[in-house]
Amino acid sequence: xxxxxxxxxxxxxxxxxxxxxxxxxxxxxxxxxxxxxxxxxxxxxxxxxxxxxxxxxxxxxxxxxxxxxxxxxxxxxxxxxxxxxxxxxxxxxxxxxxxxxxxxxxxxxxxxxxxxxxxxxxxxxxxxxxxxxxxxxxxxxxxxxxxxxxxxxxxxxxxxxxxxxxxxxxxxxxxxxxxxxxxxxxxxxxxxxxxxxxxxxxxxxxxxxxxxxxxxxxxxxxxxxxxxxxxxxxxxxxxxxxxxxxxxxxxxxxxxxxxxxxxxxxxxxxxxxxxxxxxxxxxxxxxxxxxxxxxxxxxxxxxx
Numbered sequence: 001x002x003x004x005x006x007x008x009x010x011x012x013x014x015x016x017x018x019x020x021x022x023x024x025x026x027x028x029x030x031x032x033x034x035x036x037x038x039x040x041x042x043x044x045x046x047x048x049x050x051x052x053x054x055x056x057x058x059x060x061x062x063x064x065x066x067x068x069x070x071x072x073x074x075x076x077x078x079x080x081x082x083x084x085x086x087x088x089x090x091x092x093x094x095x096x097x098x099x100x101x102x103x104x105x106x107x108x109x110x111x112x113x114x115x116x117x118x119x120x121x122x123x124x125x126x127x128x129x130x131x132x133x134x135x136x137x138x139x140x141x142x143x144x145x146x147x148x149x150x151x152x153x154x155x156x157x158x159x160x161x162x163x164x165x166x167x168x169x170x171x172x173x174x175x176x177x178x179x180x181x182x183x184x185x186x187x188x189x190x191x192x193x194x195x196x197x198x199x200x201x202x203x204x205x206x207x208x209x210x211x212x213x214x215x216x217x218x219x220x221x222x223x224x225x226x227x228x229x230x231x232x233x234x235x236x237x238x239x240x241x242x243x244x245x246x247x248x249x250x251x252x253x254x255x256x257x258x259x260x261x262x263x264x265x266x267x268x269x270x271x272x273x274x275x276x277x278x279x280x281x282x283x284x285x286x287x288x289x290x291x292x293x294x295x296x297x298x299x300x301x302x303x304x
Contacts, residue, residue: 004251004261005302006268009286012296014051015039019290021064022277025087026071029283033290034061040075040085045283048298054085055092065106065113067127074113076103082115082125094130098123107146107155109169114155116143122157122173136173138165145230147189147198149212156198158186164200166215177215181208188228192254193237201228201242209257219257223250232280232287239303241287243275249289251301263299271297 017036038057063076081098101118113125120139141160153170164179184203209219225246248264273292
């Protein structure tokens, strides 16, 4: 692995509160952010300074997800439910009252939306029928994050009860495994692009590596000073990036499970407060990060 070089390309502003949600569009040239002020904004990586307001909701937005088949944006509206935006016309086409709890994550697989809420309930919504199909109570504590292995048909759920629950999508969400080695809430969870590895992180500041063939833990790293909020793999699966409440991002070698680069305020004019989400873009290979400091940063990463 060559030396990692980092160049900060842009700092984008416009949100009036902490930015909690971030997702790549169906066309990865575009990405979407959601914040504590209820604003959802579309950004164009070719013209990054020109953010476009997509929605303005009453409550905080912690979760966004793209339906790639239908080009829809699903917004988790805290204490309400989901709002669905047709991105072809930038109009809301339907909404569904789901919960009086915070919505921390949303994932879309096929014709179904998975919504994770603050009362530990997994809600499954049928997109075509625009109706709730199923509620699954997983814990008395919050569901914080999902990861999906599409080929395996596995749904990994990270919770504030310190556990990761693996469910079988193909078998009506029957339990496959309960991973309980974190010592605090699980905030970060992602399968590798090959789906042979699951990586988790959380409030205990530890990264854990799991063999997804049997869900045995194969590595544990004390990775940050404070909570790990999110992780995202590079498209080729060789690297991933973690972001933290400690105001830093870190780039890791997947095969060697080794730290390669720290990105922070002192070294790279990075964020000044907690970094809440990070996406390794599939459009130009840049990293996008969002923070409590109300800004978005775009980073050029070279590992030649």
